[in-house]
Amino acid sequence: MNRTRTTPPRPVDIAAVFPALAPLARPAVRLHPRSGSPTVHDSSIGGPLLWPAQQPWLYCRIAHEWPHPLVPVAQLYARDIPLLRPPGRTDLLQVLWCPSEHDPDSRIPIEVSWRTAADVTDVLAMPPEPFDADEDLYVPEPCVLAPEQVTEYPDFLELPEELKEQIKDPALWRAAGIVVDEAYPQELYNNALSHAPGWKIGGWAPWGLTDPVPRFCVACGTAMTPLLTIASSEWHRYSTSWVPYEDRVPGASDDSWSNPPEITVLDANHLQLYACPASGGHPHTDLVQ
């Protein structure tokens, strides 16, 4: 089965119009989760994890009467996503979270770990079921992935001031022969030319609900960069330029098709895990936005 997903080229080579953007280009890998039956040996969203039989499962003990088992969110093999920089000899990223309800002010309990796939010889056959199957907003449907690398630029809100001024200036777009909304040229930039919507590794963060907040590694002080973006959908009405060619069939580009994992990050559009670019072994942090 051909699972390839291909993002159309951006409508404008934005770094050619605003050369100061060029050094801010970052690679991102769009994961393109689609319903399927991944195994423990596949990269997946919501699929079974390659988990050692002898290692205890992870449980959430925050504000639950009984410990609630965490559920798999993502399992990503470095062979499928070279952009992952696994620490040491590890080659597999596993992300789990607690799907149950928590105090809205507290963070979603999320666990991120790296392991070495070859070390797992005896795989756990029966991981625990989610505590409450009703909590399905946060239990991802099993999806296989079609990783695709793209180039991203920062969200408009995260740009240096002088670039913001340039991108807000319709005269510069006009001079390059590009048709934009004269009142808000930055909308074309944000919706179609900067960062890709949907689940992804690396790249730039989507901002909007909050102003950009730099995050610094607690181990070394380096500014952290996005590791994994968990999204409530892969496209919206205003970001249809990012719909892969393969999904441009009648009905497929509707909003209802844009969220195969069926995850809804409540009160936000994204949940992001940040990693330290200096070392994959430094602690991760998360941010809902």
Ligand SMILES: [Zn+2]
């Ligand atoms: Zn919990």
Ligand SMILES: [Zn+2]
């Ligand atoms: Zn660090």
